[in-house]
Amino acid sequence: EVIRKRLLIDGDGAGDDRRINLLVKSFIKWCNSGSQEEGYSQYQRMLSTLSQCEFSMGKTLLVYDMNLREMENYEKIYKEIECSIAGAHEKIAECKKQILQAKRIRKNRQEYDALAKVIQHHPDRHETLKELEALGKELEHLSHIKESVEDKLELRRKQFHVLLSTIHELQQTLENDEKLSEVEDAQEASMETDPKP
């Protein structure tokens, strides 16, 4: 539709084409023209159209060059962007590896912390050793005391035993003596009554 409208408007073609056609027609007219003045003005007009055509051609050439250079520029930028995308991919992969490593480290640290907490609950080794030593010394000391007390007890027991046995002996001897003296008294009494009759 749009093409049809443009064709209708343009007639023979777009601006430059039309100019070239007009140039050809005006050249033919100039060749066939009669008077000098008309021919000269026609000649001038032709020159101007020619220069106009050259001008537009120069413009299009420049535009073409510019387009080529823009294309190159875009190609370059495209390649650079591709490179940076690839670089970013690599960096992402590396960062992922680093994340995994960091997670492993964190896990190890947390395991360590968990164990450390449990260990902290238990009392310190130095303190326990010191306590053990002190207790050991006390034990020794107490056993010494016990030994000495026992020795004393034995000694006392032996002494008492000696004492008691001597007392018993003394008692025995006293009893014996009493008995003897009783018997003697009885004998004397009987001897006294005997010679009387």
Add this chain to the structure above:
Amino acid sequence: MERAVPLAVPLGQTEVFQALQRLHMTIFSQSVSPCGKFLAAGNNYGQIAIFSLASGLWVELGNSVLHFSLAHDGPVYSMVSTDRHLLSAGDGEVKAWLWAEMLKKGCKELWHRQPPYRTSLEVPEINALLLVPKENSLILAGGDCQLHTMDLETGTFTRVLRGHTDYIHCLALRERSPEVLSGGEDGAVRLWDLRTAKEVQTIEVYKHEECSRPHNGRWIGCLATDSDWMVCGGGPALTLWHLRSSTPTTVFPIRAPQKHVTFYQDLILSAGQGRCVNQWQLSGELKAQVPGSSPGLLSLSLNQQPAAPECKVLTAAGNSCRVDVFTNLGYRAFSLSF
């Protein structure tokens, strides 16, 4: 939430049945395919649905359910994937399916086996499956309080580990020394050495004052281990344990019992009775709580398959017919539905 059915349309019997089924569905287990692009989910009706993660991620809410099949007679309690197979376990049996065939309709199971139970009358459920890649074997644990080891190449059951006094809920593999941890209803986490087939260590979680919550019970619902550390939760509070010294180091302050827990990078993700997926740091701080769409969550699955790094998502499923997909751990991207 629920698919809104306009009142003007008369409801047929099948539609009512389907709607009721979806309402009462619980998704117990999930597993990611070895190529990383598909997710299988097993529910309490015995169905296994395959969801296409790739199409779900790039085409929002597209038809991402490929199909589902009635796999087991009972609920599918646990699933695990090997390089080419999907192993699913439910009431007493383990079934194997080929992943390549699961994508087509009407696939049949490759094999199914039943571990040797003590009496033939009891058919205990299998609550947990664990793959031991070094030995190429599978460990099953469940209602009969024992751990059975099955060799994947020959299909024979090699070992039976006894020691639990009540049924076992969950298993975890400790990679460095090839040990298996199992936690169960009796409240003890037992470590078994796979080479000597003996119990190495027992941690009775409910006996420690810091984490025991007697009003919840003593059951251990979830286990996860990181070779030196272990997280367990359930009845007692969710706690981080240092395995070498068997001491509880951090208690995570959450009241709801947690049903699934896992280590991820430097975080601990847990999900349980609440609506949210909780993200904890090892120091006990709650980093984030991301709400999902189910009222309670039973399983979490992280798609870390190296073959499909673009499908790296966290999926959570539980007491509803929906599987929530989290692309970034900060928010719920979308939900896949049975």
